[in-house]
Amino acid sequence: MEFSGRVVAVTGAARGIGRALAAAARARGATVVALDRDGAGAEAVAVELGGRAYAIDVGDPEAVAAALAGIEAGIGPIALYCSNAGILERDPDPELATSADPESWARSWSVNVMGHVHAARVLVPLWRARGGGAFLGTVSAAGLLSQIGSATYSATKHAALAFLEHLAIAHAADGIQVAALCPQGVDTAMLGAASAASRDGVLSPEAVAEAALDGLASGRFLILPHPQVAEYARRRAEDPERWLAGMARLRRSMRAGA
Helix, strand or coil: CCCCCCEEEEECCCCHHHHHHHHHHHHCCCEEEEEECCHHHHHHHHHHHCCEEEECCCCCHHHHHHHHHHHHHHCCCEEEEEECCCCCCCCCCCCCCCCCCHHHHHHHHHHHCHHHHHHHHHHHHHHHHHCCEEEEEECCHHHCCCCCCCHHHHHHHHHHHHHHHHHHHHHHHHCEEEEEECCCEECCCCCCCCCCHHHCCEECHHHHHHHHHHHHHCCCCEECCCCHHHHHHHHHHHCHHHHHHHHHHHHHHHHHHC
16 A cells, blocks of 8 residues: 555554554655554654644544544544554463453453454445545454463454454455554563563564555555464464464463473
8 A cells, every 4th residue: 555645543652563653654654643542652652753643542432433533534534544552461360261350351352352343433434435445453463373371362362353354355345455463572561571472583663563564565464574473373273283282382381481
């Protein structure tokens, strides 16, 4: 897709991958809108990039709708929406996969899944009416594989990927491009030293952002900044039992070294 002169909105833009996505889009000539629950952080990014900012909770459908309406009316039609905001809450008891409470499940579902849904409910009808648009969802390799140590993250990222696949299947004929960004270890506050991803190559947020925009430009649905994730997904699909056994061994080794 072409970025120059077009409006790109990015959630979770105050830091990490979101900030890097906003900067990369601006470097390619886009007008950037930074959205984040941290309004001051979003504003700082917007000032740096010569863009605009909105403070929103992506889990709040009314706030999302109001922000998108404001962007469309006051800045211009959104050409690309980077639905990047996400949260990771680890299992409170590392020995018990069911230890997350209902509130943790609700928070993770609200941000990691419904954050995409609320935005798409506003944008897809607009894009259908004007013949196109692009939706980039930051998922995680956990959406293809799993997340050792967080049942909520693993389950919601799988659900997010399924939703993006559904959008891509249903609306390709409407000129709507959908992409799922699935990085593994990224050097952000979300990456813990004890995570499996930290053992297998950690990329900078800037490298992930460039991979995302390059993937969009080439029309890819599944964007894998860590190329080894494709091989892991193949192994998981071909022999699920062997994959699960290997992941269980990895979990045991991580617990032993904790």
